[in-house]
Every structure is written in C-alpha cells, then in structure tokens.
Amino acid sequence: MVSQQINDVPGQSPRRTAANAIPEDVILDAATALMTKVGIRRTTMADIARAADVSRATLYRRFPNVEAIAAQVTTREFERVVATAPLADGPTGRESLVATVVHVVRAARAHPLLQRIIDLDPEFLMPNLLHRSGRTSRGQLAVIVGFLTAGQATGEIRDGDPERLATTVLQMAWSFALTGPVFVEAPETLDSELSDLLERYLRP
Template sequence: MVSQDLNSALGARVPANAIDDDRILDAARDLMATIGIRRTTMADVARTAQVSRATLYRRYPNVQALAAAVTTREFADALGSVRTVDGDTVRESLARTVVHMTSAARSHPLLRRIVELDPEFLMPYLLHRTGRTSRAQLDAIEAGIRTGQEDGSVRDGAPRELAAVVLQAAWSSALTGPVFSESPDLLDTQLFDLLERYLRP
C-alpha cells in the first residue's frame, strides 16, 4: 500500500520509447533561442524536457546533432507553412512567395539568436554543403521556375541553376539584410525587385 501510494505521488515513470521526440526538440529550441547553442548543454535539455540524460543521448549524441535536428524541424515547418502568394504572373507569384519565405526566416527567433550568438553553426551550410532544409527550398523554387518557364513568364535556363541563384539571394537577405537596413519592408521590396528582374525573360 505504501509503495503504491508513493508511486502515485511521484507519478508513473514514462518509458523512454514512449517519449515524443517533439518534447525534446521543443525543449532544445526554447533553450537555444534563449541562451544560444554553445551555452545549451545536454543536461539542460534533459532537465527542461523532463527526460533522463540516457534517453537523450540515445537519440542525439551531442548538442550539435540536437541543434541540427531543431533547426531542420523549425525551418521545415516554416517552409511548410508558406503558401503561394498570388501575382500577375507565375514569375511574380514565385518572387512574392520567396520574399514571404525569406521574411519569415529573417524574423524567426531561433535564426536571429543563432546569428547573434552562434554564427559559426551556420558556416558549414553556407560554405561547404546544403542541408536538408535548403534542398527542400531548392526543390520548391525549382518547381515554380519550371511552371513559369512553361507559361513563358520565367526566362530560359536550367531550372535548378536558376533556383540556386534565387535561394542564394534569399538567404543573403535573411542573414545579412538586417546589417544593411533596419526596415524589413525595404528588404522585402528590394528582394522582390531583384528576383523579379532576374527571372524575367
């Protein structure tokens, strides 16, 4: 009886395999958006997510792997929430949609915190390789370019190459735009003009 009462008071222990991964990623996101990646420890995440460190380490070997999982999820969710913005042509619609996506990334609290506190985390993805998020964005932009080429509103050229240039301009605006202007509206207007002119036949 005493042991049953004690178990009730402490709460039933949740099996490690029953813990939702989002619970861990949510905890890591909140910590990283507050104190940065470098100051976040695995112990912090385990404590915030209310899981054991053993459970956390079974899923993620270190903070870097956890940060990669968090950022991939956050920006995949942001990309998934972007809806096509109507324009007079497919080209204009594509440019407006990319601007909308860029504006959302630029103002995302986690990205802003990474830029402010842990910019080195972004270096491999900017200088050496594309991540899963960038590849998904490239796929979406490439599909829009192909549609625009079919209706004649987007200029000729290899769709993947055109998409890469568009994405490079978008990420530049998202990451370095705030250095040159404090006006998000101005940055969005300039990016739209740049993309619309670049894609015009």
C-alpha cells in the first residue's frame, strides 16, 4: 500500500514498463537495424537493449540470446517479403507459386540484412543449410506446400507428395538466392532461369 502511494505521487517517476507490455516489434526493429549495420556476431544483447530503449533484464525475459533474436528477425523479414509478392487471390496454382518464389529470391538477393549475413556471418546460415531446418525454413516450406496443394487440386501442378516437392523447390530457391550471384555477372538474369526451372519441374 505504501509503495503504491509513493508511485502515485505526482512528479514521481512512473513504474518501469512490464516486459510483456513492450511491443515485440520495437525490439525486433532495433535488432534488425543493428544487424544490418554491423552483422549478427558483432551485435550484443546490451546493444539491442540500448537501441530498443529497454533494460537488459527486460530483453532477457523475452529472448535468451542474440541468436534467438536473429532467428525471429529473419523469420519476420521473410514474412514481410512474401507479403509483397504479386498475388491476386492467394495461392492458386503453378503460376502463382513460380511468381512468388522468383519474387522472394529476387528480394532476398537484394535484402540488406541477408547480404550483411552473407558478408559477415555466413556461419549463421550454415546449420539451417547443412544440418537442420530452422523456423524460417519451416515457414518457407509451409508456404510452398500451400501453393502446391492448391495447384494439385486444380491439376496445374504434377502429382507427388507436396512436402517432398516443396523441399526441392526450396532447395532451388536457396541456391539461386545464395550461390547464384557467385556464378553470374548479372544476378537479375537468374530470375528467368529459375522461373523456367520451376515451370519444368512442376508442370504435369
């Protein structure tokens, strides 16, 4: 009761905002800006807390470490890229799937955060590429499976286990996004090649 009265005295500093009252996007926005500038490995929890204007204790109550924040950031950026894909009425078939995958790959190649990760912290990508699927990869597979299922229902996509087909499509996409630019001088030419490859693979 006494502490409550003290905190209610006009002119006194208000109580610190509870950790769960801080919008997650505030933290993720701060982390994205830092990681895009200096990379994941050079970003610390103290840096993120300072940039987000929260205490380190508050940050640790929400995330265990920088890697967990980085995973959340990359997942959110992927979802934002997918949201800008040129879709009319959602996943409807082969044409929509191909257009979406090509769009996402093009956007990924140009995304400043992904480019910074490739330049400074490629080891962050290695576990998801070589040893296990992370949250972002699982989200990507789920989106692709949705397109494949819709396309198979209309006869626009060949028969086959949607999850198996989705895995192959995602492998193509990652290859064109990450290693494609290494082999060509004009990365934009990769778009037509990926589109043709996916069309041939998915056509009944």
